[in-house]
Amino acid sequence: MENLEPGYDIPALPGWREDQVQTPALLVDLDALEANIARMAAAAQAAGVALRPHGKMHKSADVARLQMAAGAVGLCCQKVSEAEAFVRAGLRDVLVTNQIVDPAKIDRLARLAGMAAVGVCVDNAANVADLSAACLRHGTTLRVLVEVDTGQARCGVDTPDQAVALARAIQSAPGLDFGGVQAYQGAMQHLPTHAERQAAFQASQARLVPVLAALQAAGIACPTVTGGGTGSWGFEAASGLWTELQCGSYAFMDADYGRITGAGGSRLDAEWQNALFVLAQVMSLSRGRAVCDAGLKAMTAESGLPLVRGREGVTYQGYSDEHGQLDDPAGRLRLGDRIRLVPGHCDPTCNLHDWMVATRGGVVQALWPVTARGKVF
Numbered sequence: 288m289e290n291l292e293p294g295y296d297i298p299a300l301p302g303w304r305e306d307q308v309q310t311p312a313l314l315v316d317l318d319a320l321e322a323n324i325a326r327m328a329a330a331a332q333a334a335g336v337a338l339r340p341h342g343k344m345h346k347s348a349d350v351a352r353l354q355m356a357a358g359a360v361g362l363c364c365q366k367v368s369e370a371e372a373f374v375r376a377g378l379r380d381v382l383v384t385n386q387i388v389d390p391a392k393i394d395r396l397a398r399l400a401g402m403a404a405v406g407v408c409v410d411n412a413a414n415v416a417d418l419s420a421a422c423l424r425h426g427t428t429l430r431v432l433v434e435v436d437t438g439q440a441r442c443g444v445d446t447p448d449q450a451v452a453l454a455r456a457i458q459s460a461p462g463l464d465f466g467g468v469q470a471y472q473g474a475m476q477h478l479p480t481h482a483e484r485q486a487a488f489q490a491s492q493a494r495l496v497p498v499l500a501a502l503q504a505a506g507i508a509c510p511t512v513t514g515g516g517t518g519s520w521g522f523e524a525a526s527g528l529w530t531e532l533q534c535g536s537y538a539f540m541d542a543d544y545g546r547i548t549g550a551g552g553s554r555l556d557a558e559w560q561n562a563l564f565v566l567a568q569v570m571s572l573s574r575g576r577a578v579c580d581a582g583l584k585a586m587t588a589e590s591g592l593p594l595v596r597g598r599e600g601v602t603y604q605g606y607s608d609e610h611g612q613l614d615d616p617a618g619r620l621r622l623g624d625r626i627r628l629v630p631g632h633c634d635p636t637c638n639l640h641d642w643m644v645a646t647r648g649g650v651v652q653a654l655w656p657v658t659a660r661g662k663v664f
């Protein structure tokens with residue numbers, strides 16, 4: 288870091304106070320992050336399931352290393368370039384929880400399998416043949432999982448017979464190992480109440496059970512059943528069916544996840560700490576309102592407006608590319624004030640930034656590159 292010039296191409300340096308950080312910046316509260324990571328690791332261990340956090344959420348090798356140090360078995364990715372970035376950063380077990388069908392991407396994935404343990408999902412037999420051919424060219428082996436549509440109506444096979452046929456195709460394809468079943472139901476993650484998510488989970492489980500029974504009847508061992516997210520992980524962990532969790536947002540928590548309720552009726556952001564913020568600065572004041580420097584280029588808004596942390600009575604009301612409009616009826620804000628915003632959706636917000644500023648007690652401890660930023664291909 289000694290060759291970087293603060294104020295030009297990075298937002299902060301270790302040792303700086305939070306009020307010196309150049310804004311808008313992606314801020315990580317280390318105490319909150321470490322507590323969230325430890326809590327989920329302990330919960331997975333107590334349930335007897337593995338934890339494979341989703342790297343698409345934070346896109347950070349530094350966060351991934353903390354998760355692995357706490358007991359995670361590996362990392363999930365969504366794209367080949369994302370997996371490549373994490374492997375280059377030293378992470379050696381990645382599962383691409385997606386279908387990869389482009390020939391050039393398949394070739395890259397097979398090549399990557401020579402550097403790390405790499406898995407991928409399929410829902411089509413033609414894809415199995417292409418993956419096998421690429422692995423034979425490179426002399427590598429891919430772990431391949433059959434994705435089952437458990438209710439999201441996105442990717443995945445629809446019937447037990449399709450799952451068995453695909454599993455057999457994987458088993459007979461040189462260069463491929465059958466890794467089990469991908470069973471993630473994303474549509475239920477943000478349902479507002481615990482009861483609604485529980486009902487959606489039961490419907491999801493009802494679609495998975497016949498698949499696992501058909502695999503067993505066909506004499507096909509299923510090493511892994513992987514899935515689960517921050518909104519549903521407790522159901523999967525207690526089911527006796529899922530062997531691995533793919534939660535991602537628990538580590539940072541965002542405003543959209545935060546507002547849904549857990550089993551006891553409390554909000555999720557009371558169970559999991561907000562660890563990710565967009566640090567913004569007040570740049571203009573007028574009666575009853577203010578403007579900050581964090582708009583759509585600093586955080587996304589598809590999941591709702593950010594929350595203003597620790598500023599009583601101040602709310603974020605609207606945005607443009609470079610500005611955020613704040614309602615401040617009591618006139619508490621001052622020009623130049625820095626404010627912490629809890630973004631609506633952590634995943635795409637992380638992808639907008641080059642750096643994460645890791646702080647403890649209001650002091651910068653480290654500057655982390657967003658390792659897989661822009662890796663969407």
